[in-house]
Amino acid sequence: MNNDSKKKKSPNTTAQRLIIFDREFAPHTDSMYSFAFRLTGNDEDAKDLVQDAHMKAYRFIDSFEIGTNAKAWLFRILKNSFINEYRKKSKEPSKIDYNEVETVYSGERDDPSLVAGLKQENSKYKIGDEVTGALNALAVDFRIVIILCDIEGFTYEEMSKILDIPIGTVRSRLHRARNLLKEKLEDYAKKMGYYQKKAN
Numbered sequence: 001m002n003n004d005s006k007k008k009k010s011p012n013t014t015a016q017r018l019i020i021f022d023r024e025f026a027p028h029t030d031s032m033y034s035f036a037f038r039l040t041g042n043d044e045d046a047k048d049l050v051q052d053a054h055m056k057a058y059r060f061i062d063s064f065e066i067g068t069n070a071k072a073w074l075f076r077i078l079k080n081s082f083i084n085e086y087r088k089k090s091k092e093p094s095k096i097d098y099n100e101v102e103t104v105y106s107g108e109r110d111d112p113s114l115v116a117g118l119k120q121e122n123s124k125y126k127i128g129d130e131v132t133g134a135l136n137a138l139a140v141d142f143r144i145v146i147i148l149c150d151i152e153g154f155t156y157e158e159m160s161k162i163l164d165i166p167i168g169t170v171r172s173r174l175h176r177a178r179n180l181l182k183e184k185l186e187d188y189a190k191k192m193g194y195y196q197k198k199a200n
Contacts, residue, residue, distance in 0.1 A: 017061050024070040025057055031071060031152065032078055038147050039082050041136060053078040069158065076162045079144060134184035142177035149174055 032053060036046035056077050057064070064073055135143055148154045148162060159174075160167045 017058065020061060020064070020066065021058055024064070024066065025054070025074060028071045028074050029054075032074055035075060035078060035147060035152060036082070038135075038151060039143070041132065049078060049081060052081050056081065069161070072154070072158045072162050075148070075152075075154075076164070079162060083140060130185065134181055137184055138177060138180055141173065142180060145170065145174045146177050146181060150178075 029050065032050045033046055036049040036053075037043065040046050040049060053074060057074055060077075064070070135146060138146070144163070145159065148159050149156075154162065156167050156170050159170045163170065165173075
């Protein structure tokens with residue numbers, strides 16, 4: 001049998017889609033929420049962003065190749081949702097296709113069971129106020145590479161796929177982002193008196 005046919009077999013029933021969703025996507029919900037929370041800084045917004053990403057993942061499940069990096073695939077969807085849609089939605093009333101939500105979260109797949117990770121204490125996703133402030137002050141492209149690499153632990157190759165940019169661009173953007181973050185934290189430290197004058 002051809003390996004390609006074994007590797008990429010599109011699910012053609014709802015049951016098959018839900019099996020793939022539960023097996024490949026659901027285990028990464030906690031990590032998705034962590035990423036979303038650090039992007040939005042808000043629990044409810046993070047949950048909305050994860051739900052939106054889950055709906056898109058289910059909608060485009062035919063394009064997912066079983067056996068590939070599901071987490072990176074989901075993070076790419078979430079990142080695109082944040083950049084292309086989330087900021088616009090935050091300025092207008094929420095518009096959710098509840099019929100589609102019903103399809104994914106019906107029966108035993110309601111919020112408490114499918115998104116169990118979201119019930120954990122949100123404090124585990126929080127970092128110091130000064131770091132959060134400095135991170136949030138960065139342009140979104142720089143903020144995302146810091147989160148993906150230094151907080152989520154993705155490799156350069158994985159980040160390249162998530163962000164759809166060359167690895168060289170990932171490296172240079174991350175270098176620039178770290179320098180900008182360092183500058184902002186140094187400014188904060190000076191304002192708070194953490195930098196002391198050297199003794200003569």
